[in-house]
Amino acid sequence: MLETNLQETALKQGVSRRDFLKFCSMMAGVLALPRSYSTYIEQALAAPKRLPVIWLELQDCAGCTEALLRATAPTVSQLVLDVLSVDYHETIMAAAGDLAEAAKQASIKAGGYLLVVEGSIPTGDGGVYCTVGGKTALQLLEEAASNAVAVVAVGNCASFGGWPKAGPNPTGATYVSELVTDKPVMNLPGCPYNPVNLTAAIVHFLTFGELPAMDDLHRPLFAYGARIHDNCPRRGHFDAGEFVVAWGDEGHNKGFCLYKMGCKGPVTFHNCPAVGYNDGTSWPIKAGHGCIACSEPDFWELGVYNLADLQQYAPPTTYAPVQLPTQKVDPATAGVIGAMAGVAVGAAGVAAYKALSKSDEDESAPPAQNAKK
Ligand code: SF4
Numbered sequence: 211m212l213e214t215n216l217q218e219t220a221l222k223q224g225v226s227r228r229d230f231l232k233f234c235s236m237m238a239g240v241l242a243l244p245r246s247y248s249t250y251i252e253q254a255l256a257a258p259k260r261l262p263v264i265w266l267e268l269q270d271c272a273g274c275t276e277a278l279l280r281a282t283a284p285t286v287s288q289l290v291l292d293v294l295s296v297d298y299h300e301t302i303m304a305a306a307g308d309l310a311e312a313a314k315q316a317s318i319k320a321g322g323y324l325l326v327v328e329g330s331i332p333t334g335d336g337g338v339y340c341t342v343g344g345k346t347a348l349q350l351l352e353e354a355a356s357n358a359v360a361v362v363a364v365g366n367c368a369s370f371g372g373w374p375k376a377g378p379n380p381t382g383a384t385y386v387s388e389l390v391t392d393k394p395v396m397n398l399p400g401c402p403y404n405p406v407n408l409t410a411a412i413v414h415f416l417t418f419g420e421l422p423a424m425d426d427l428h429r430p431l432f433a434y435g436a437r438i439h440d441n442c443p444r445r446g447h448f449d450a451g452e453f454v455v456a457w458g459d460e461g462h463n464k465g466f467c468l469y470k471m472g473c474k475g476p477v478t479f480h481n482c483p484a485v486g487y488n489d490g491t492s493w494p495i496k497a498g499h500g501c502i503a504c505s506e507p508d509f510w511e512l513g514v515y516n517l518a519d520l521q522q523y524a525p526p527t528t529y530a531p532v533q534l535p536t537q538k539v540d541p542a543t544a545g546v547i548g549a550m551a552g553v554a555v556g557a558a559g560v561a562a563y564k565a566l567s568k569s570d571e572d573e574s575a576p577p578a579q580n581a582k583k
Pocket residue numbers: 438439440442443444445446448466467468469473474475476495500501
């Protein structure tokens with residue numbers, strides 16, 4: 211058992227206590243918890259314990275592992291993973307061959323670990339399309355899931371089958387929750403998934419002893435509870451009918467809505483507008499490309515340039531009556547107000563991420579957050 215804890219590790223690596231507390235506060239924000247819950251997160255991370263983790267890479271491109279490794283410079287976010295006991299990860303572990311297999315078998319025998327799965331599971335032709343050490347992906351999954359306390363599927367491939375499952379699906383690829391039915395399974399879809407959400411989910415697990423509340427697709431609500439279209443900084447342009455119609459056109463240069471370029475934001479649930487990728491640096495729509503719905507099932511089948519189905523997601527055709535201003539507003543001013551509204555929507559998401567907008571009501575104890583499927 212590790213004699214230190216995350217806070218001590220952070221201090222040794224030059225992270226100030228102030229930054230550590232900011233990290234705890236940020237995690238509370240990502241988890242949509244009141245800011246004062248950062249105290250409970252701090253206490254959980256200060257406990258001298260490690261959560262054993264087995265990470266399987268199956269039918270994948272290793273993009274989710276790449277996202278994990280490139281998530282950030284050495285900060286407390288990364289230290290969370292340092293303090294975990296990652297007993298098996300084919301790509302990043304030092305051991306190989308029999309030594310690696312022995313480490314995994316010891317962890318499975320001991321039990322009590324979190325199983326993280328990356329990649330889909332090919333079941334066609336006896337599973338010959340993905341084998342490691344003479345075992346098929348299906349055998350590896352069943353073996354590793356047998357003693358796990360919970361399973362986390364990272365990326366769209368493990369969550370929903372991803373591109374390996376796209377038609378005609380020659381390998382018979384399927385996904386974790388289709389095969390593991392006797393354990394709590396949490397999906398963190400994305401292509402790749404966002405490491406911020408894995409960190410937050412682990413922090414939740416360490417703090418409350420259970421997985422966070424999830425939707426009917428096993429996705430945690432803190433990360434997949436809101437539609438991208440509803441938090442998009444370009445939404446003001448959508449509502450104003452201002453669209454990009456060709457790459458590099460005037461609308462593209464002005465940051466107009468990307469719906470007509472195939473953006474799937476109206477049918478996609480993910481917290482990209484709030485947390486972004488690469489330490490919040492950017493995300494597809496901010497970079498000028500439409501959302502491709504990589505956190506949704508069968509996203510590969512939607513077609514990059516096909517228009518998202520707005521039938522269920524369009525604004526209502528009737529609105530509540532409004533008090534019209536007595537002064538006349540010229541079109542230029544109206545445009546500025548529309549742009550401000552778009553900024554406000556984006557700012558709200560960022561504020562949630564920074565945990566600055568939560569009420570401090572009813573924070574006397576950390577209630578269970580779970581609504582496991
Ligand atoms: S269609 Fe896409 S770019 Fe346009 S507002 Fe919705 S999410 Fe944003």
